[in-house]
Ligand SMILES: Nc1ncnc2c1ncn2[C@@H]1O[C@H](COP(=O)(O)OP(=O)(O)O)[C@@H](O)[C@H]1O
């Protein structure tokens with residue numbers, strides 16, 4: 118790390134929580150209470166979310182084809198319109214409502230708002246309307262957190278020309294965590310972490326993850342999670358976890374930290 122995180126902010130801890138579309142619809146008030154307690158104890162929260170299943174339903178209803186490649190949705194011109202309207206219009210608003218009901222002050226955002234996530238095409242030929250993040254407006258996030266409001270980010274980016282681009286939710290979570298110098302990243306999904314040959318792993322290292330991915334034990338939607346986790350860990354974010362709705366799962370640690378477990 119070139120710049121100490123304490124340079125960005127003082128004693129307050131910062132946590133980025135990503136709620137996967139796979140688990141979002143089943144979360145209850147007790148789950149959100151955990152976050153309320155964290156916030157009350159002085160932790161600054163940023164919530165990001167996906168919405169893969171909701172997008173799939175809407176695409177199917179409109180007869181639009183799509184498929185994924187390395188856990189990333191290949192998004193054509195018809196699909197990006199559905200992604201944009203579903204994530205921002207439905208999933209984000211519903212989540213903000215749930216947080217508000219749980220007593221957490223929350224504001225819904227997407228890449229267009231205050232130039233929150235400026236993107237370029239990742240690789241238009243391969244992925245279509247999918248974005249790679251160029252810049253994140255961290256001042257906006259800090260201003261909101263500074264007054265106790267939780268930013269709730271939908272994974273839609275905006276190009277400088279104003280084109281919406283789809284971004285994988287796990288990628289948004291890890292890039293936001295990196296941009297704000299978070300102390301921890303929590304990816305909440307529909308499985309209790311990384312499962313290898315029917316066993317959930319309490320601990321994983323980048324080396325093990327590379328092996329498991331090569332062997333095909335890690336595939337599909339788990340790929341962007343482990344990639345984002347490794348990026349964060351390498352950049353010095355001390356705690357990265359992939360968990361289920363019970364908040365139990367896999368902690369990803371640098372190999373050199375293994376001995377302390
Ligand atoms: N090794 C693995 N351990 C656990 N889940 C895995 C693994 N490899 C692939 N997966 C898949 O990843 C899914 C979670 O990713 P995804 O469906 O994209 O969830 P989310 O909507 O939370 O991002 C799991 O439900 C599982 O099907």
Ligand SMILES: CC(=O)N[C@@H](CCC(=O)OP(=O)(O)O)C(=O)O
Pocket residue numbers: 136137138139166167168169170172188189190200247272283284285286287338
């Ligand atoms: C580019 C890309 O893959 N975008 C994702 C965005 C939603 C998402 O990530 O949802 P989950 O968190 O439920 O997986 C998609 O279209 O499904």
